[in-house]
Amino acid sequence: GNSVTQMEGPVTLSEEAFLTINCTYTATGYPSLFWYVQYPGEGLQLLLKATKADDKGSNKGFEATYRKETTSFHLEKGSVQVSDSAVYFCALGGMDTGRRALTFGSGTRLQVQP
């Protein structure tokens, strides 16, 4: 079946530090990959996505590259801000996986200190 594994949190960083949140997946077929972010008190928001191998998704300074050979989609940002404090979810989906709904990881909480 489909599954997503994320590094456990919380991840605590100082402002302007480099961020990596690891995500690996197991899937049937060729999934699309997503990062969603959940800010305190808000709903899930799509941060970025990649739909095929070697694609790089990017948004708001965050990047992730779809690596089929390592079945990974790690999230990176060169310089985090306090406003990036949130919970980040890696997810996979797409008809090639045999279902339309998304499969999520358990989430990684990021805390950025001034």
Place this chain on the structure above:
Amino acid sequence: DTGVSQDPRHKITKRGQNVTFRCDPISEHNRLYWYRQTLGQGPEFLTYFQNEAQLEKSRLLSDRFSAERPKGSFSTLEIQRTEQGDSAMYLCASSSHIMNTEAFFGQGTRLTVV
């Protein structure tokens, strides 16, 4: 369009009572999903509609749960004879067939069963 709307935002109910939640998707989206999220976990898929047809149900959706989307627009999720284990955040998402699997989420309904 203000995005996906869910009502109520919070619900506290006594064990054994029935509850119903409503979701209004983005108006042009024909796909609608329900997920459940417990503390410290990622969203778990419950059920999926395309227009008014319920096309997929998770094994998580016990016979106490029922979902409808009668006119292919808003949807309701009813839980009968609630149990403490039903306490969770219930998330609704919608997507367009044109956008493939990218889903937009509501802010959720937090259910507490006491």
